[in-house]
Amino acid sequence: MRILLVYPTKLGDDGKPVKYKKAFLPPLSLAIASGLTPSYHEVMVVNDLAEEIDYSIHYDLVGITSMTSQIERAYQIAHRFRSKGARVIMGGIHATILPQEVKQHADSVIIGEIEDIWEEILCDFENNNYKELYQGPSFPDLQKLVIPRFDSFNMKIYPKPIGYRLPIMPIFTTRGCPYACDFCSVSKYFGRTYRVKPIANVLKEIDAISAQYYFFVDDNIAGNIDYSRELFKALIPKKIRWLSQISTTVLKNPDLIDLAAKAGCDCLLMGIESINKESLQSIHKGFNKPEQYGELFARLRKAGIIPYASIIFGFDHDTLEQFRYTLEFLMKHKVGLATFTILTPLPGTKLFERLKDEGRLLHQNWSMYDLNHIVHQPKNLTVKELYDSFWKTFQEFYSLKNITKRIFYNLTISSKPLMGFFEDLFYQLFYRKVVNTYEHPFSGGFGRLN
Numbered sequence: 301m302r303i304l305l306v307y308p309t310k311l312g313d314d315g316k317p318v319k320y321k322k323a324f325l326p327p328l329s330l331a332i333a334s335g336l337t338p339s340y341h342e343v344m345v346v347n348d349l350a351e352e353i354d355y356s357i358h359y360d361l362v363g364i365t366s367m368t369s370q371i372e373r374a375y376q377i378a379h380r381f382r383s384k385g386a387r388v389i390m391g392g393i394h395a396t397i398l399p400q401e402v403k404q405h406a407d408s409v410i411i412g413e414i415e416d417i418w419e420e421i422l423c424d425f426e427n428n429n430y431k432e433l434y435q436g437p438s439f440p441d442l443q444k445l446v447i448p449r450f451d452s453f454n455m456k457i458y459p460k461p462i463g464y465r466l467p468i469m470p471i472f473t474t475r476g477c478p479y480a481c482d483f484c485s486v487s488k489y490f491g492r493t494y495r496v497k498p499i500a501n502v503l504k505e506i507d508a509i510s511a512q513y514y515f516f517v518d519d520n521i522a523g524n525i526d527y528s529r530e531l532f533k534a535l536i537p538k539k540i541r542w543l544s545q546i547s548t549t550v551l552k553n554p555d556l557i558d559l560a561a562k563a564g565c566d567c568l569l570m571g572i573e574s575i576n577k578e579s580l581q582s583i584h585k586g587f588n589k590p591e592q593y594g595e596l597f598a599r600l601r602k603a604g605i606i607p608y609a610s611i612i613f614g615f616d617h618d619t620l621e622q623f624r625y626t627l628e629f630l631m632k633h634k635v636g637l638a639t640f641t642i643l644t645p646l647p648g649t650k651l652f653e654r655l656k657d658e659g660r661l662l663h664q665n666w667s668m669y670d671l672n673h674i675v676h677q678p679k680n681l682t683v684k685e686l687y688d689s690f691w692k693t694f695q696e697f698y699s700l701k702n703i704t705k706r707i708f709y710n711l712t713i714s715s716k717p718l719m720g721f722f723e724d725l726f727y728q729l730f731y732r733k734v735v736n737t738y739e740h741p742f743s744g745g746f747g748r749l750n
Contacts, residue, residue, distance in 0.1 A: 301360035301426060302342045304381075305330040305452075308366055308373040309348045309744065311667040317373055320745025322459050323350040328470035328517060329365045329392070331448030336418045343452045348373065349745045350457040355380055361425050364406075365392040368646055369670035375405045382407070387425060389434075393489050394666070397648035399433055409433050412489070413475075415440035439490070442475065442497045447508045459746060461513055462722060468543075469511040473497050473531060474518045482583040482650040483612070483643060486519050494524045499534050506538055516544035521568075522556050523547065529556060535563035543567040543608075548588050551596050561603040566715075567637070568600060569608040575629050576622060579615035583651065597633045604713050606636035606724075613690050614643035616679040623693045631702060636710045637727070639742060640694050641671035642686065672740040691738055698732040 307327040312318045327347060334343050346353050362381045366374040371394045378388045391410030395402040403409045408430050410417070416436040424430040448471075458467035476491040477484075506514070521544040522528040535542075546568045550556055560568070574580055575590045597607040611626060630638055645652035645661065646669060655661050660677040668675055678686050696702070707724050714720030731741045739748060 301422070302358065303337065303344070303422075304357075304359040304362045305333055305343065305345045306353065306362065306364045306374075306377055307345075307347045307349070308364060308370045308377055310369045310670060311372050311376075312750070313668075316750060317348065317376075318743070319749040320350050321747030321749060323347050323457050323745045325468060325470050325515060326450055326453050326455070326458055327365070328448060328472065330363075331450050331453070331470075332446060333363060333365075333414060333418060334449040334452055335447050336415065337422065337449075338419075341422065343449075345452045345454075347454070347457060348377070351454060353377065353380075355384060358384075359386050361422075362386050362388045364388065364390045366390065366394050367392060368394045368397075368666050369668075370394075371402070372665075372667045378405045387430070389421065389425075389430075393485060394647070396489055397485065403432055407432075411435035413440050415442075415444065415446060439476070439495060442495050445498075445501045445504060447505055450509070462719060464512050466509075466511040466513075468513045468515050469509050470515050470517050471502070471505055471509070472517045473499075473502050473521070474523055474527070477519050477523065479585070479587070480650070481585045482654070483645070485646050485648045488648045490519075494527075496524055496527045499527075499531050502531065503534060503538070506540065512540060514540060514542040516542055519545055520547045521545060521560075522550045522553070525553050525556070529559060532556065532559040532563040532565075538564070540564045541566055543569070545569045545571070548572060548592065548596055551592055551599070554599055557599050557603050557605065561605050565605055566720075567606040567608055569610055569639075570596070571610045573610070573612045574615060574618075574622075575626055576615065576617055578617040582616060593629075594633045597635055601634060601636075601709075601713050604715055606710055606713070607634075608637040608639075609635045611638060611640045612643050613640060613693070614674070614676075614678055614681070614686050618678070618686075619680050620685060620689060623689045627693055627697060630697065631705070634706075634709045636706055636724075637731075638697055639740075640690060640697075641740075642674055642690055643676070644669055644671050644673075645676055670740070671742070691735065694735045695732075698728065698735055700732070703728040703732060 309318050330345050337343050364374045381388055388406045389408040390402050390406040395409050396411050399409045399411050412435055417434050421434055460467045474494050474496050476494045477487045478492050480487050541564050548570055580586050580588050600607045645655045655676045662675050674683050710724050711717055711721055734741050
């Protein structure tokens with residue numbers, strides 16, 4: 301079969317697809333699907349963020365993966381292909397949470413992960429005997445070696461670090477999360493236990509991809525302490541650079557921070573979410589301890605790792621003072637990078653159900669469920685107060701004055717000061733540019749075209 305795999309962009313406030321000159325990362329889910337596809341099939345991959353889709357080409361099967369904020373654009377793409385006689389299968393987290401909605405726009409829907417069912421799906425479509433819904437009997441155990449294939453990707457649309465042959469490449473080592481934070485849908489999609497990929501397979505993937513810089517997309521790279529300890533030791537001889545996400549609970553095992561640094565880690569993103577204990581308790585993330593954040597940031601910096609904080613605004617306990625307190629806190633503790641988001645009740649989460657029951661959802665325009673639009677009625681703030689304070693704080697964090705401070709104290713912990721300076725300067729100024737235009741830095745690409 302001739303197969304097209306699509307990673308859709310989202311629709312902007314004007315209802316048009318948002319396009320960029322460059323996309324951040326090659327989508328790992330499509331590389332995995334490509335790697336699982338037998339070689340006698342022809343596979344093409346299109347990243348809709350920075351590429352145009354050629355609807356004139358006939359495909360036997362079009363596969364589309366989508367998060368909630370991308371789903372309306374995914375529906376547009378699906379309808380266009382189906383009108384030309386192509387069969388469309390859709391998967392991803394939104395399809396997993398709302399399969400009955402999604403199947404109105406596709407021939408078939410995948411619920412959950414694909415590793416154990418993709419071969420069956422391809423066989424069924426080859427024989428024109430496919431099902432409306434596909435779901436594996438359980439979560440894949442990750443023991444099978446799957447080498448993601450990027451040979452069908454247009455790698456020119458992804459920026460490369462200075463002097464590197466490839467862009468930052470995505471890879472994962474674990475899936476799942478034992479926590480059940482009210483705003484997060486990770487445990488709903490990947491399960492409540494940590495599943496680990498054999499370290500030998502991780503190393504084989506790194507050898508096969510042969511990049512110098514990786515983004516480990518794990519939701520918590522140190523979730524399984526013993527596994528992470530062995531993984532970091534195994535990565536040391538590879539002499540790669542990498543960044544990832546980590547829980548604040550790593551402070552219970554600080555040796556992991558030093559090991560991660562020795563293994564090539566130079567930046568870790570942490571969902572600290574809030575410095576307000578009441579807000580953390582309200583979303584069942586009380587394991588985050590604001591009184592320990594300063595120590596955590598200091599330990600990361602001492603190891604040579606840039607602390608990258610992720611903050612959410614819009615909790616029921618947030619007041620106007622919360623924005624100023626947060627900004628002062630981040631600057632005081634020399635947080636190297638930060639991203640801010642607006643509390644968003646994603647479908648499938650406890651937060652969504654609670655706010656829906658309370659009549660506080662403003663609408664269900666999924667394109668606006670992108671973490672920087674307000675889609676619920678705040679409790680102690682007006683919608684305008686939350687919106688204005690959110691962007692003012694974002695813009696002030698990336699003011700020239702604060703950028704200058706951060707570049708200096710990020711430079712003091714860098715193992716490669718010259719390269720570190722230029723990379724840090726690029727990202728700090730990029731963040732400044734986009735937030736000043738009221739666009740989120742995590743929107744998906746560099747150089748918005750519309």
